[in-house]
Amino acid sequence: xxxxxxxxxxxxxxxxxxxxxxxxxxxxxxxxxxxxxxxxxxxxxxxxxxxxxxxxxxxxxxxxxxxxxxxxxxxxxxxxxxxxxxxxxxxxxxxxxxxxxxxxxxxxxxxxxxxxxxxxxxxxxxxxxxxxxxxxxxxxxxxxxxxxxxxxxxxxxxxxxxxxxxxxxxxxxxxxxxxxxxxxxxxxxxxxxxxxxxxxxxxxxxxxxxxxxxxxxxxxxxxxxxxxxxxxxxxxxxxxxxxxxxxxxxxxxxxxxxxxxxxxxxxxxxxxxxxxxxxxx
Amino acid sequence: xxxxxxxxxxxxxxxxxxxxxxxxxxxxxxxxxxxxxxxxxxxxxxxxxxxxxxxxxxxxxxxxxxxxxxxxxxxxxxxxxxxxxxxxxxxxxxxxxxxxxxxxxxxxxxxxxxxxxxxxxxxxxxxxxxxxxxxxxxxxxxxxxxxxxxxxxxxxxxxxxxxxxxxxxxxxxxxxxxxxxxxxxxxxxxxxxxxxxxxxxxxxxxxxxxxxxxxxxxxxxxxxxxxxxxxxxxxxxxxxxxxxxxxxxxxxxxxxxxxxxxxxxxxxxxxxxxxxxxxxxxxxxxxxxxxxxxxxxxxxxxxxxxxxxxxxxxx
Amino acid sequence: xxxxxxxxxxxxxxxxxxxxxxxxxxxxxxxxxxxxxxxxxxxxxxxxxxxxxxxxxxxxxxxxxxxxxxxxxxxxxxxxxxxxxxxxxxxxxxxxxxxxxxxxxxxxxxxxxxxxxxxxxxxxxxxxxxxxxxxxxxxxxxxxxxxxxxxxxxxxxxxxxxxxxxxxxxxxxxxxxxxxxxxxxxxxxxxxxxxxxxxxxxxxxxxxxxxxxxxxxxxxxxxxxxxxxxxxxxxxxxxxxxxxxxxxxxxxxxxxxxxxxxxxxxxxxxxxxxxxxxxxxxxxxxxxxxxxxxxxxxxxxxxxxxxxxxxxxxxxxxxxxxxxxxxxxxxxxxxxxxxxxxxxxxxxxxxxxx
Numbered sequence: 040x041x042x043x044x045x046x047x048x049x050x051x052x053x054x055x056x057x058x059x060x061x062x063x064x065x066x067x068x069x070x071x072x073x074x075x076x077x078x079x080x081x082x083x084x085x086x087x088x089x090x091x092x093x094x095x096x097x098x099x100x101x102x103x104x105x106x107x108x109x110x111x112x113x114x115x116x117x118x119x120x121x122x123x124x125x126x127x128x129x130x131x132x133x134x135x136x137x138x139x140x141x142x143x144x145x146x147x148x149x150x151x152x153x154x155x156x157x158x159x160x161x162x163x164x165x166x167x168x169x170x171x172x173x174x175x176x177x178x179x180x181x182x183x184x185x186x187x188x189x190x191x192x193x194x195x196x197x198x199x200x201x202x203x204x205x206x207x208x209x210x211x212x213x214x215x216x217x218x219x220x221x222x223x224x225x226x227x228x229x230x231x232x233x234x235x236x237x238x239x240x241x242x243x244x245x246x247x248x249x250x251x252x253x254x255x256x257x258x259x260x261x262x263x264x265x266x267x268x269x270x271x272x273x274x275x276x277x278x279x280x281x282x283x284x285x286x287x288x289x290x291x292x293x294x295x296x297x298x299x300x301x302x303x304x305x306x307x308x309x310x311x312x313x314x315x316x317x318x319x320x
Numbered sequence: 321x322x323x324x325x326x327x328x329x330x331x332x333x334x335x336x337x338x339x340x341x342x343x344x345x346x347x348x349x350x351x352x353x354x355x356x357x358x359x360x361x362x363x364x365x366x367x368x369x370x371x372x373x374x375x376x377x378x379x380x381x382x383x384x385x386x387x388x389x390x391x392x393x394x395x396x397x398x399x400x401x402x403x404x405x406x407x408x409x410x411x412x413x414x415x416x417x418x419x420x421x422x423x424x425x426x427x428x429x430x431x432x433x434x435x436x437x438x439x440x441x442x443x444x445x446x447x448x449x450x451x452x453x454x455x456x457x458x459x460x461x462x463x464x465x466x467x468x469x470x471x472x473x474x475x476x477x478x479x480x481x482x483x484x485x486x487x488x489x490x491x492x493x494x495x496x497x498x499x500x501x502x503x504x505x506x507x508x509x510x511x512x513x514x515x516x517x518x519x520x521x522x523x524x525x526x527x528x529x530x531x532x533x534x535x536x537x538x539x540x541x542x543x544x545x546x547x548x549x550x551x552x553x554x555x556x557x558x559x560x561x562x563x564x565x566x567x568x569x570x571x572x573x574x575x576x577x578x579x580x581x582x583x584x585x586x587x588x589x590x591x592x593x594x595x596x597x598x599x600x601x602x603x604x605x606x607x608x609x610x611x612x613x614x615x616x617x618x619x620x621x622x623x624x625x626x627x628x629x630x631x632x633x634x635x
Numbered sequence: 636x637x638x639x640x641x642x643x644x645x646x647x648x649x650x651x652x653x654x655x656x657x658x659x660x661x662x663x664x665x666x667x668x669x670x671x672x673x674x675x676x677x678x679x680x681x682x683x684x685x686x687x688x689x690x691x692x693x694x695x696x697x698x699x700x701x702x703x704x705x706x707x708x709x710x711x712x713x714x715x716x717x718x719x720x721x722x723x724x725x726x727x728x729x730x731x732x733x734x735x736x737x738x739x740x741x742x743x744x745x746x747x748x749x750x751x752x753x754x755x756x757x758x759x760x761x762x763x764x765x766x767x768x769x770x771x772x773x774x775x776x777x778x779x780x781x782x783x784x785x786x787x788x789x790x791x792x793x794x795x796x797x798x799x800x801x802x803x804x805x806x807x808x809x810x811x812x813x814x815x816x817x818x819x820x821x822x823x824x825x826x827x828x829x830x831x832x833x834x835x836x837x838x839x840x841x842x843x844x845x846x847x848x849x850x851x852x853x854x855x856x857x858x859x860x861x862x863x864x865x866x867x868x869x870x871x872x873x874x875x876x877x878x879x880x881x882x883x884x885x886x887x888x889x890x891x892x893x894x895x896x897x898x899x900x901x902x903x904x905x906x907x908x909x910x911x912x913x914x915x916x917x918x919x920x921x922x923x924x925x926x927x928x929x930x931x932x933x934x935x936x937x938x939x940x941x942x943x944x945x946x947x948x949x950x951x952x953x954x955x956x957x958x959x960x961x962x963x964x965x966x967x968x969x970x971x972x973x974x975x976x977x978x979x980x981x982x983x984x985x986x987x988x989x
Contacts, residue, residue, distance in 0.1 A: 043756040044706055044898075044909075048720045071720075092709035092719045092909070093902040097925075119925030120549055133719040282930065283922050285898045288756045292895030293914070293921050295940075296930075297864050298948035303755070317868045319922075319930040319940075350972040352781060357972040358879040378971060382881065435671055440689060442780050526693070526702065528915075530883035534970055546920050555899050555912045556703035586970035588692060588885045590671050 043288050046090040046135025047075040052110060054130055059195030063161050064126060065102060065114045068136055079139060081105055082146060083168040084279065084307050087138025088287045089113060089125065097121040098284045098302065101139065102164040104171035106178070111136060114164045114198060140287040141306045144169060144251060144277060152247050153184040157262060159233045159254030160191060163198050165279060166253055170206065179211055183247065188240060190217040190233040190258075194226060215240040234261040237269075244271030251277045263310070273311035280306045280313075280320045296320055322446065324422055325372040327487040328394060331420050333367040335392045341418055342389040345380055346370045353444040353453070354430040358383060370394075374446055377427035377469055379582040381536040385411035393417060396424040398471075398580035400480035401613025402536040405576050407482075408616055411539060421483030423491040426464065426472030427581075431590065433467050436460070471581035471594060474499045481614055500602045502595065518563060524589040525562050527555075531593045534586035537573045544568060570596035575604045575620040578613050642835035643821055644828045645808045651683055653824045654734075660823065661769070662731035664698070666691065675733070684734040686803060689779050690962060694891030695733065695740050696747070699764040700913070702888075706760065707909040711902065721909060726760070728767035732820060734801075735773040739782075739960040741796035742789045743891030744770075746960065749953050750894055760911075769816050772797035774839075776846050779963055783976060786853040787961030791846035792839070802839055809835050854976050855983040856957050859950050866987040867947055868939065876978055877938035879971040884915035886965035886973070887941065892958050895921070916940045942978045 049068035057063040066089075070076045081087075081101055088096040097119065103112040117126045128134070144165075154173065158166045166189075173182050187206070191197045197216070207214045207228075217229035217236045229236050233254065242248060250271055252262055259278065266276055282294035282301040289303030297316040299305060308316075332344040347356040349371040356375050360383075361367055372394075380393055381402035391412075395403060400421060406412045428451055434441055439455040446452065451462045474497060479490045509517060529545075532538045545553045545565050554561040579601055583593040604610045607630065608621035618624075645653065657663060665684025666673045673688035675695055707721040744765060751761035775782075775791035784790050794800055798817035802809045810826060812818040821827065887893040897914035901907055914921055917938075922931045931937050949958035959975065966974050 042723060042759050044758075045723060046721055090721065092721055093711055093900050093907050095900050096898065120551075122925070135719075135721060281924070283924050285896075289753070290750055290756070290758055290894075290896075291898070291911075291914070292750075292916065292944075295944070295948065297868075297943075298952040315863075315865060317865065319936070351974040351977060352966060352972065355972040359875075360878055383878075431671065440779055526884075526888050528884035528888045529918075530881070530885050530970055533881040533883040546918070548920065554901055555897060556901065556910060557912075558703070558901075586881070586883065586885075588889060588968040588970075 044137070044286070046088065046096075046137040047079065048072065049111070049134060049136050051128060051130050051132045051134065054128075057114060057198045057200075058161075059193070062117045063114055063198060064117075065112055065198075066125070067103075067110050067112045068134075069110050071133065076109070079111070079136075081139035082143035083172045084143035084165050085139040085141050086165070086287075086306060087111070087113070087136050087140055088284075089115070089121070090135035090137055091121055091124055091128075092135070094121045094124045096137065096285070096287075097125075098140070098281075098287055100165040100168075100279070100306075102167050104168045104175070106172055106175040114161065114167075116161045137287065141302055142304070144279075144307055149249055150181045152182065152249050153186075153242060154182055155186045155188070155241050155248060155250040157188045157233060157237055157241070157250055157252045157254070159189070159258040160196070161198065162253040162255065162279075163189060166251065167199055167202070169251065170212070171202075174206070174209070174212060184213065184242065185211070186213045186215065186241060188215040188217070188233060188236050190219065190229075190231075190236065190254075192219045194218050194221050194223055213240075232261070233258050234265050237262055238265045241266075241269055244269050244275060246275075249275050249277060251279075253279050273314060274309045276310040278308055278310060278313065280308060282320050322373060322448070324487045325370065328372055328420060328422070329367045329370055331485050331487065332361065332370060332392055332394075333364045335418055336362065336364040336367070340390070341392040344370070344392040344394075344420075345383050346394040347372065347376050347378075347380075350375070353441050354428070354433065372422070374426075374428045374451065374464060375430065375444075377472075377581065377585050378534070379536050379580045381406060382534065382582065384417075384536075385539040387412065387416070390416050391418070392420055394420045394422055395480050395483065396422050396427075397475065397477040397479055397481065398424075398578045400482050401477065401578040402580060404482050404613040404616050405537065405578070405620070408619060414616065418485070419480065419483040421480030421486045423480070423486070423488055424472075424475075424478045425491055426468040426475065426478070428462075428464055428467045429469045433462060436462070436467070469581050469585065471579045471584070475579070477578075477611075477614075482616065500598065503599050503602055506595065506599070518566075519559055521591055521595065522559070522562050522566055525566070525591060526589060527557070527562065527565070528588060530586040530588060531566075531583035531591070532569055534582040535569075535573065536580070536582070537576045538569065540572075544572075566593070566596055570600055573597050574600035575608070575610060575622040576612050577601050641811075641832070642830045642839065643810045643812075643826050644830050644835075645810055645826050647806050647808065650808070653826065654678075654683060656824055657732060657820075660730065662729045663734065664731055665734040675736075677731075686735055686773055688735075689777060690737060690739075690782070690964065690967075692964065692968060693889055694743065694962065694964065695736055696743065696891050696894075698731075698733065698768060699744065699761055700747075700894060700896070702913045703910055704760060704912075705908045705910050706898070708906065709900075709909070710906050712905040724908070726763055728764050730767050730769070732769045732771060734771045736770050736797075737775050737962070738772050738791060738793040738797060738800075739775075739784045739787075739789050739962045740891050741770045741772050742793055743796070743960045743962075745796045746892045746949075746955065746958055747894050749955065769798045769820050770796065771799040771801050771810075771817075771820070774800060774802040774842070774846065776803075776842070776849070778846070778850050779967070780852060781963030781966045782850055782961060783852045783854050783963060784961035785847050785850045786856065787959050788956040789960045790843075791850065792843040802842065809839065811839075852963075852976065854957075854959070854961065854979040856946065856950075856979060858983045859946055859957070859979075862947065862982070862985065863987075864943075864947060864951070867982055867985060868943065870981075870985050870987070872981045872985070873935050873939045876942070876973070876981070877935040880917075880934060880938045880973055881971060882917045882919075882934050882937060883970065884913075884917050885968050885970065887915040887917055888913060889964040889968050891960060891962060891964075892945070897921075916944065938973075942975070942982065945975070946979055946982055 751758035
């Protein structure tokens with residue numbers, strides 16, 4: 040068995056600054072050894088450890104979709120030591136990617152269902168992966184209605200703006216973009232917090248409808264009762280958690296919530312699962 | 321010293337009954353011989369949980385920082401001096417505290433007794449002057465004065481400095497002793513010898529940080545060894561990093577350390593941590609005629625400045 | 636069923652000669668008297684294991700999970716082609732034989748194994764190191780008053796985890812190979828004098844029972860499995876349990892079954908290493924998010940995590956008993972006398988108020 044701590048060497052192929060505060064950048068990586076790419080088989084919802092020699096590793100959700108071939112992309116918020124260094128790196132620099140890690144959104148269950156994606160702020164990365172995956176011509180027919188409620192503080196803080204605009208124009212996905220505030224008179228979309236927009240736009244919950252919710256704790260806290268009111272059962276609400284991680288493979292011991300390791304048994308859990316676990320995240 | 325417990329319970333129960341305090345911090349009987357566990361009591365009916373004997377070496381001042389309740393705390397001489405330091409450093413307010421002072425005759429060194437016994441100590445009894453230990457097939461009697469913790473042996477402030485109640489008459493303070501007998505030979509070493517000496521004593525360190533965490537002075541929200549943005553100190557068993565931890569910690573305690581012995585008592589591998597802190601205690605005494613925790617009115621020398629300072633670099 | 640293993644007689648007068656023979660192909664590790672304690676260390680020329688000891692302060696886990704261990708090397712020299720690419724460090728663990736390990740410490744490796752050797756991933760460092768040791772366990776006739784192995788799924792003559800069980804007798808030892816590795820070892824030293832069938836077995840059985848009777852301290856675990864995690868987690872006794880804790884790492888570092896670690900890069904000049912070091916759930920930094928949020932930021936949460944992990948999460952996750960072998964080190968070395976037996980009692984007996 041291969042050493043699970045050894046990252047694949049990658050080259051930074053492209054860096055896109057996503058937000059007006061410049062704290063979020065999307066890094067596109069290509070594998071240095073072509074064979075590694077074949078090994079890196081992932082699903083939307085999984086994450087990887089970005090590894091910088093001398094700085095350490097940082098777990099980041101995979102923002103590219105398995106349907107996008109030839110590269111991996113990650114949107115990284117500049118917050119800690121490793122991410123700050125990463126933001127100073129340039130195209131063609133060499134670093135490492137270790138993964139894929141963790142479970143994914145439960146695609147085998149989600150097939151044939153209505154999907155409601157609810158995202159806020161920079162937690163939209165694996166949701167982007169999911170949307171691109173579902174919208175792929177080979178996959179779109181596997182899902183019923185797709186709703187996306189995506190909010191950011193301001194228009195300038197929205198991730199993947201060009202793509203989001205493209206999705207807005209499509210008929211096979213219902214986009215509900217929102218911002219907390221804006222003074223832009225040309226803003227054509229919603230204004231209001233994600234929970235409010237969810238209340239207004241999300242379809243009612245039923246056996247065939249699943250919500251995937253990713254965002255800051257405060258958003259999740261206020262969205263949850265709204266989904267309850269809309270009739271979503273706890274096992275139909277899917278969430279992705281974050282905790283401090285090191286190994287990413289369930290061995291180093293720090294990311295547990297109860298007996299589950301967020302890095303290995305998660306990061307994706309249903310609300311029903313989380314109800315039985317300590318809130319240590 | 322054993323009879324203290326009656327008075328301790330009486331005072332503590334009274335304070336709880338009259339609701340003068342919300343909790344009493346003291347010791348309860350340990351689950352193994354020669355150990356007691358710091359505990360709190362908040363109902364008068366639980367007062368018999370409190371215990372007192374010659375195995376109450378842990379410095380209870382360590383349990384005060386940032387507490388919001390009104391607290392009664394049992395304090396030996398050293399504990400009371402650390403409470404003084406906490407008050408000066410704003411870790412607890414004087415008005416929050418009722419200090420139940422205990423004139424102390426010294427705590428015994430559990431490790432020393434275990435080393436001098438012919439087997440595992442299964443039971444320890446004591447009277448005023450002696451400790452009697454029993455194990456499989458042996459019984460041994462020690463005079464307490466022979467098996468005191470090293471810091472207690474040279475303690476010159478056995479009576480509490482700051483207190484509201486006193487559980488017994490004050491004990492006589494020891495005088496005329498060389499408190500720094502073990503420091504002098506180290507001072508005469510040349511740098512290379514010193515380095516070797518320190519590496520030798522720190523060789524077995526496992527970086528559990530028990531010395532730091534048992535110390536009432538070490539209440540920094542983030543200790544320098546835990547600073548990680550950027551990281552200051554490596555985390556491995558590298559001897560440089562281990563040395564930096566111990567040396568810097570000792571320096572951070574300079575002028576604040578009361579030589580309560582908590583660090584050395586807590587160490588699971590027997591490192592004589594006090595050799596580091598005591599040198600700085602000695603320097604503070606010699607340079608500034610300073611002993612920590614003797615008054616709440618004067619700040620320790622390393623956070624004050626006087627025009628008459630003997631060092632030129634600061635002028 | 637495997638045939639019953641025979642006991643082999645090893646005369647004490649040949650003991651040193653035989654160990655000398657082993658030295659040619661193995662590194663020998665054994666207990667040696669130190670200042671205030673006995674330590675397991677590599678036995679140099681002329682050194683032999685000293686079996687006259689109570690439990691050592693530190694367990695033997697560092698043999699397989701060293702406190703600091705290099706994982707990878709890297710270069711930051713831009714002129715090199717492999718700049719910024721992590722390279723595996725050469726690992727070639729020498730085969731070693733540990734003499735005198737207590738059955739509890741050997742059993743501990745088996746409790747740790749499901750963490751490092753999983754169907755999805757194998758930790759190559761742990762696995763190789765564990766594969767390279769042969770454990771010759773010393774039957775334990777002198778337990779400490781804090782030993783509670785018999786109620787922790789283990790025991791003073793417990794064989795699981797050992798390769799060879801060694802029982803001292805007057806002028807000889809009786810050895811029993813438990814595993815293939817053990818058989819191989821006995822063969823390597825030509826230890827092959829079989830005892831008369833039945834006799835040694837009977838004697839050892841009697842001694843085992845006597846040794847088990849000497850364990851007089853216990854932990855209660857029989858109801859842990861049926862408890863609801865959240866009930867235990869929310870139990871009111873944690874405030875009392877955690878009060879005295881100073882959040883040092885002693886309990887976790889001396890524990891033979893605590894395995895948590897940290898991964899760190901250390902650079903010197905233009906080259907460096909990625910390494911792992913022991914870490915502890917007692918430390919706030921263990922779980923601190925980059926954002927500053929800490930899901931176990933308070934002492935009470937960290938103390939609870941340690942006991943919940945050992946006595947509930949592990950029990951539920953692996954169906955393998957508690958994550959504790961009853962060696963009692965955490966009890967003996969805790970500077971403030973927090974006692975896992977007491978906490979186990981509280982957890983095992985806890986009934987939430989309806």
